[in-house]
Amino acid sequence: MPTIDLLALPPIAQQELLDFYQFLIEKNKTAEKPKANKLDFKTFLLNSPKCEELEIEFERQRDYPRDIAF
Numbered sequence: 001m002p003t004i005d006l007l008a009l010p011p012i013a014q015q016e017l018l019d020f021y022q023f024l025i026e027k028n029k030t031a032e033k034p035k036a037n038k039l040d041f042k043t044f045l046l047n048s049p050k051c052e053e054l055e056i057e058f059e060r061q062r063d064y065p066r067d068i069a070f
Contacts, residue, residue, distance in 0.1 A: 006014060 006017065009017075
């Protein structure tokens with residue numbers, strides 16, 4: 001692939017390339033930011049309270065529909 005000397009290009013072309021390069025940098029910065037408001041399932045489980053603290057009566061599972069798996 002041949003290389004091109006950017007300084008040999010006209011000033012307008014140099015500016016357009018610089019603008020495009022800055023656009024790509026800004027686009028990548030916004031793409032790398034994590035979404036703080038969405039928790040993944042593993043983080044949700046790690047942050048959830050323990051079952052002992054909730055005092056859930058597991059004997060009442062028979063009252064739930066059969067399609068819910070525990």
